[in-house]
Amino acid sequence: MDPLKHALLEYHERSKHRVNSYAPGPGRLDWATQPDPFRVFDGTARVGLPLAADTLATRYNDLRCGTLPLAHGFDLSNLAILFELSLGLSAWKSYGAQRWALRCNPSSGNLHPTEGYLLCPALPDLPGGVYHYLSRSHALEHRAAVEDPQWTEAFSESGVLLGVSSIYWREAWKYGMRAWRYCQHDCGHVVAAVSYSAAALGWQTRLLEETADDAVADLLGLDRREDFGVAEREAPDVLLWIGNPALRPDLERMRTALDKAQWHGRANQLSSGHVTWADIDSIHRVTHKPPTRAPTSSTPQQRPPPATPALDLNFARIARQRRSAVNFDGTTCITTGAFFSMLACLLPRRDTPPWNALMSAPAVHAALFVHRVDGLEPGLYMLVRNTGALQDLKQSMRPEWLWQKTGPDCLPLYFLLPYDLRAAAKLICCDQDIGADSCFALGMLASFEIALKEPWRYRHLFWECGMLGQALYLEAEAAGVRATGIGCFFDDEMHALLGLKDHAWQSLYHFTVGGALDDQHLCAFPPYEVQP
Template identity: 80%
Template sequence: MDRSRHVLLEYHERSKHRLDFYAPGPSRLDWAAQPDPFRVFDGTPRVALPVAADILVTRYNALRRGALPPAHNLDLHTLAILFELSLGLSAWKAYGAQRWALRCNPSSGNLHPTEGYLLCPALPGVPAGVYHYLSRDHSLEHRAAVDDPRWTEAFPEGGVLVGFSSIYWREAWKYGMRAWRYCQHDCGHAIAAVSYAAAALGWQTRLVEATADDMVAHLLGLDRSEEFGAAELEAPDVLLWIGDPERRPDLERMRAALDHAQWYGRANQLSSGHATWSDIDMVHRATRKPHTAEPASRNPKRHPLPAAPALDLTFARIARQRRSAVNFDGTTHITDVAFFSMLACLSAYRDTPPWNALMSRAQVHPVLMVHRVNGLEPGMYVLVRNGGALSDLKRSMRPEWLWLKRGPDILPLYFLLPYDLRAAAKLICCHQDIGADSCFALGMLARFEIALKQPWRYRHLFWECGMLGQALYLEAEAAGVRATGIGCYFDDEMHALLGVRDHVWQSLYHFTVGGPVDDPRLSTFPPYAVQR
């Protein structure tokens, strides 16, 4: 444990961007080695999924208020909707001869290191087994066919598992050492994306937090080295249970059933050349998760209900129109009501996406630099998502902060500093104008000390940041503005601004929300041109 803690701390410090130098990265981009954004298992039988999300009438505002529809049956069509609105393509973009895909789950640099899997019993239109989701074709690759009765018995009625893995090279090709952080952010975005899409179908989602990485790897077939060969390996991330939240699948029984499964396919190689980032390999090993007890605490039931957003859209529409802003106009304002409503959706509580996926209490708190919110004084604010953290946050920050309660009574928002922070936001966001031109920018302050005690929780802190980011993405779209995640920021400049001097708290992700400036040179095309 001491060795893992040392490696984690060393990676965390060495992967920070600083004013006088950036974290180690490639000296140049080797475009010939740019990774293929789509993992394919050649030789697998495929289940074609219908493009069916338009039949889903669930409104986004209902989901954010916890009003889920009656649960749909699990079958080919509903699973197709689940994957289409969480991990599926949302559009194709083109500029001249260049063409690239966008997805419902965002990714740093649109590089998409996260791979999605389905584990299910026999369902209408979907045979039992393990599947890899191929977003390019909106299809399920049948990696393992299982007819052992123990497989079916392992699933409580009316539930399936969704699994995630990460291919670190996809991010490291462009971002070098810091790429491991971005892979964890992306996993968090994907967890939230699945939680929202499942809720739109009336289903609850829970992280299977106790499971060891080795079990995740085995169930997803990631440890079958002969089927990867020279292809890039996938690191196991997490399993999500979609079904009755009071029940769980029997993973040991599933493992035993897989001993008699028929496996198919070989992974495609994504890149012709590779660079080795030993720091990523080391932090991967240091944060490997063992089997642990299920967390005892749950998120509270009571929460602030958000006001209705400016746009009353279906969830299907908002999930597919989500984009990362490239630039902001520097003039757009939002109302304080819209701002408070966004923050209410960042509060952690039971049975409402995406926070229904988490069993543990919130450990990440947004520190907001407000620039253009009508009715709210510009300056610094903090949203304390877990009331038990308030006293520790006060002790860890500058003693001169005001800590004045703002907003609705039930919203735990505190005003720290009245000041125009646009220049500070731009500086902290690696000198990017998007930090100052936004309506507000924020850093996500995480209780880092828990990772020093249990290193695998370092990953979970990044996941929680990614989930916050996904909630902000959807909230911004519903408010008629746009958001973007900021992976390039000066970590310790943010800490210095707050007065944070040790590793009890660390900022792990940044975000901005504002009026977008679209690029008219880009053309947009539908994600799946041929309707099945």
């Protein structure tokens, strides 16, 4: 077996939770070494961003239907909105003497391994260069000032770049070996959050899938050892092009211009102690991405827009009110109309967020445990997001499944098994009640052969799962309910239920949607009580 393929499979199998044993973890939480949730580059000039999101009139329903507003100009105020509604704080919560921040982008354990960067030419009120976004203060830290005219020319005056990186230790502190998976989920959530926020400003988003990790690290300054010292390093994830989708920035010219740039700032150390997880180091090396050719753009199937949700909310409001449910009431039902509308938003539509960020065809599908959807029989359903995968899914699963087409004609939803699966959903979700008390739960099945052929695509499969999760979060809020992502699930119990016997299809993320029970002991405060 190819060494890279072997190492990938070894990590994937060893990082699975099982009924009789969980993936290797820290065993207990060392609160003295809990990582700081905010990366700061000391010694940089900071550009305070205005809190301008409330000036944005875009409705969430318009975005999900692909009706984007006229493109706003690229200036400090609009970029402030982009960051505020994707990577910014959404609230502060407190319980007793404890106080912590929530963000518009969700994160496993609210640990937030993801960092965001802006690369831009000279814009009104903002010099050109490389910036790090500090969500705590809603500010940009000017990491590199670039005066070479090649830098501005490389952008073609048509957009900006948003870079994403991950600090694995933030998740590994709590989750150990499986933390790498959660970092990839969180990256996918961020890609989707940025896509929605950009679309609210009339901008298109494209993931630059062909870019090598080394190029991302170079452009974001992540390979500058002198700027990190003993601080936790950041792994390069992705570059997102925001602007004219018909054009692409010239990254090589940017890198050349950066050779003459002056960099500023040293990264803060997030934790006083660390545990080395060799398996995380290994999968990081295995999935290191080389330069590749840009993928051939898939042509999404023409589909009618989804039905209007129960709550026609302003996008800024829905982005900031998104929360992860901790418990469900076990009684709330949603209508079939709301259910079908949610699922319709998980299907790619041209130039519609968040799927406009991806060039490749969908590789992840949803196996749904329906518990409480009025007018729909409880049981197991499958949403086939890429119809070309239908036959393979049928052949890979139990032969007795019904595969009965249901729902609107335009929705590739299939009824597999009429049965009360609440107990099974609870067991698969590490015996958590939220699997059974929800309106519906789902597992995300990925075409794993993609990762085995090109190991760096293992990350992309998790990203796609995270994007599905972000869409479900917003759809749940618009339907008047709530959602939560579940990273703790028994992978092979899910596979056994479906009848999957090899690595062709693997479950990479679980999710639930239902009526939330709020903790009345928690106090909430505005995200930015004092203008930074």
